[in-house]
Amino acid sequence: MSGKWEWSKVAATAVFGLISVCFLIPLLWMVSAASKIESEVWTFPIRWIPKTWNFMNNFQEVWLGKVPFTIFYANSIKIAVMTTAATILFSSMAGYAFAKIRFAGRHAVFGLLLSLMMIPEQATLVPRYILIRWLGLYDTHEALVLLMMFSIYFTFLFRQFIAGIHNDYLEAAQIDGAGYFRTYWQIVVPLSKPIFATVAIIKFIWTWNDYQTPLIFLVSRQLFPIPLGIQYFKEEFATSIAVMMMASLSAIVPLLALFLVLQRHVIRGISLGGVKG
Amino acid sequence: MKKTFWNRKRRENAAGWLFIGPEVFGMLLLSVFPLGFSLALSFADWNLVGGVSSIRFVGWDNFIGLWEDDRFLKALRNNVLFTAATVPGVIVIALAMAAVIHARLYFQSYFKIAFFVPYICSTVAIAAVWSALFHPSKGPVNQILIQLGVTDPPKWLVDTSYALVAVMIIYVWQLIGYKIIIFIAGLSNIPNELYEAASIDGAGTMGQFWHVTLPLLGPTTFFLTITSIISSFKVFDIIKFLTNGGPNDASTVIVYQIYEEGFQRFNMGYASAMSWVLFLMIVLVTSVTWIVQNRKVHD
Numbered sequence: 001m002s003g004k005w006e007w008s009k010v011a012a013t014a015v016f017g018l019i020s021v022c023f024l025i026p027l028l029w030m031v032s033a034a035s036k037i038e039s040e041v042w043t044f045p046i047r048w049i050p051k052t053w054n055f056m057n058n059f060q061e062v063w064l065g066k067v068p069f070t071i072f073y074a075n076s077i078k079i080a081v082m083t084t085a086a087t088i089l090f091s092s093m094a095g096y097a098f099a100k101i102r103f104a105g106r107h108a109v110f111g112l113l114l115s116l117m118m119i120p121e122q123a124t125l126v127p128r129y130i131l132i133r134w135l136g137l138y139d140t141h142e143a144l145v146l147l148m149m150f151s152i153y154f155t156f157l158f159r160q161f162i163a164g165i166h167n168d169y170l171e172a173a174q175i176d177g178a179g180y181f182r183t184y185w186q187i188v189v190p191l192s193k194p195i196f197a198t199v200a201i202i203k204f205i206w207t208w209n210d211y212q213t214p215l216i217f218l219v220s221r222q223l224f225p226i227p228l229g230i231q232y233f234k235e236e237f238a239t240s241i242a243v244m245m246m247a248s249l250s251a252i253v254p255l256l257a258l259f260l261v262l263q264r265h266v267i268r269g270i271s272l273g274g275v276k277g
Numbered sequence: 278m279k280k281t282f283w284n285r286k287r288r289e290n291a292a293g294w295l296f297i298g299p300e301v302f303g304m305l306l307l308s309v310f311p312l313g314f315s316l317a318l319s320f321a322d323w324n325l326v327g328g329v330s331s332i333r334f335v336g337w338d339n340f341i342g343l344w345e346d347d348r349f350l351k352a353l354r355n356n357v358l359f360t361a362a363t364v365p366g367v368i369v370i371a372l373a374m375a376a377v378i379h380a381r382l383y384f385q386s387y388f389k390i391a392f393f394v395p396y397i398c399s400t401v402a403i404a405a406v407w408s409a410l411f412h413p414s415k416g417p418v419n420q421i422l423i424q425l426g427v428t429d430p431p432k433w434l435v436d437t438s439y440a441l442v443a444v445m446i447i448y449v450w451q452l453i454g455y456k457i458i459i460f461i462a463g464l465s466n467i468p469n470e471l472y473e474a475a476s477i478d479g480a481g482t483m484g485q486f487w488h489v490t491l492p493l494l495g496p497t498t499f500f501l502t503i504t505s506i507i508s509s510f511k512v513f514d515i516i517k518f519l520t521n522g523g524p525n526d527a528s529t530v531i532v533y534q535i536y537e538e539g540f541q542r543f544n545m546g547y548a549s550a551m552s553w554v555l556f557l558m559i560v561l562v563t564s565v566t567w568i569v570q571n572r573k574v575h576d
Binding site: 005008009010012013016020023024026027029030033041042044045046090091093094096097098101102103104106109113116118119120122123124125126127128129130131146147149150152155179180181184205208209211212215216226227230231234241244245247248249251252255256259260263266267270271272 | 288289290291292293294295296299300301303304306308309311314315318325377378381384386387388389390391392393394397398399401402403405406407409410415416420450455458459461462510513514517518532535536539540545548549552555556559
């Protein structure tokens with residue numbers, strides 16, 4: 001860092017450093033409790049480093065126990081990957097059309113879609129539940145993917161980004177005889193990689209953490225994604241907080257690792273949503 | 278070139294509609310149709326268990342019923358309390374923190390990440406952690422309160438007067454980082470020259486904040502206010518997972534009532550009426566905020 005350290009900034013950084021640590025205490029407590037034997041979880045003052053390490057036993061209970069976490073994991077990965085893939089495909093296609101194809105009715109349709117963003121998904125849960133039952137998709141992963149894969153918000157983000165691609169690229173492709181699909185696939189997609197990465201990671205996180213949709217549309221335990229798995233653990237291990245904390249830790253860590261690696265994309269994507277005004 | 282049916286204009290139209298086709302179809306199927314369907318259902322009495330033949334139209338009965346339903350009114354009241362307690366204050370705190378992080382700290386990316394981490398975490402996993410922290414007798418929160426001299430600390434999630442407060446604390450803790458990130462993005466869009474000009478005019482740090490930062494953050498604040506109000510109306514996960522609306526309906530909210538009526542008792546008509554109340558409240562809030570905002574801009 002060039003220049004002198006400013007005293008006021010150093011002091012403010014120290015204060016905020018302390019605040020941020022306090023802010024994260026619940027997560028630190030979770031990690032600590034997940035490494036303890038049950039009787040040590042509640043000792044006060046809080047013993048952050050366990051006297052008796054029980055990390056491996058708790059880990060085995062969660063991952064290799066009666067209903068192993070591996071099933072919930074596999075389900076979550078399957079649902080999140082399928083949903084994310086469908087979302088980036090359909091949202092980017094629509095975003096491209098709204099940004100670059102001058103078809104009749106595009107302004108009206110786009111305005112209508114934006115106004116649909118006001119409909120809270122909770123307000124349409126009942127009819128969607130009936131619809132899914134009619135379609136014979138109740139208690140399937142397909143139902144979750146279908147319900148979660150369309151997103152006006154991400155269509156909007158794609159449209160904003162693709163609108164910034166210079167028309168020269170698209171026209172050059174069309175002079176070379178490329179149709180709309182080849183233009184989309186060979187020009188638009190490669191030039192929009194950053195927004196693809198951003199949307200993919202955010203959608204993946206949101207799907208991974210979604211609790212409400214699987215709660216209403218799934219009943220079979222072997223189909224549960226992680227959030228329902230945690231609920232199941234809560235019912236089974238009500239008295240074993242150490243095991244519960246290990247389950248929570250197991251739900252959070254992989255996503256947290258993914259976030260830390262890709263945090264630039266996540267934070268940029270979140271910021272994009274807020275400063276569109 | 279020979280004139281064919283597929284002239285340039287027609288091809289362009291067809292391509293456009295093909296590209297937006299799936300998205301539009303999805304929205305019609307999962308948003309527009311359900312909204313209309315639930316409006317129709319809200320004037321009907323229908324228990325899903327009885328099959329389609331048991332649908333009976335009852336006029337305004339469901340809405341009149343809501344007005345006389347103490348649990349629903351409690352849910353409505355809790356939603357209003359929830360919004361009042363978690364939106365305005367939290368926006369002010371998030372703005373203050375964003376302003377400090379953006380202008381006065383080293384290691385800015387660390388702070389952005391640290392406060393944002395809870396937002397990434399599964400709400401259910403986080404709720405499980407907080408329910409242990411809030412344990413009435415053994416939990417660290419109450420241990421600390423007792424240490425500080427509070428003789429009879431609240432029982433939090435199992436306390437009729439504090440269950441909703443406990444849910445609010447968890448909710449704010451998880452979402453404040455999102456607001457901070459959005460504010461920081463808004464702050465970084467303000468050109469530095471404006472601050473320089475203000476400081477040449479003799480404005481101090483606070484003066485710059487009042488006369489440059491706040492007015493230019495208007496759209497960001499507006500966006501956050503609307504989205505925060507809407508998402509506070511939709512709070513559900515923490516409540517379902519931790520309290521099931523209890524104890525004694527102390528922490529129930531509209532979405533929880535929809536869940537219970539619709540998916541545990543299968544009263545589809547009654548649940549739809551609740552859904553429409555929720556929808557209309559959100560439309561109302563959005564419109565009012567919109568009008569107020571536009572008036573401010575024109576002043």
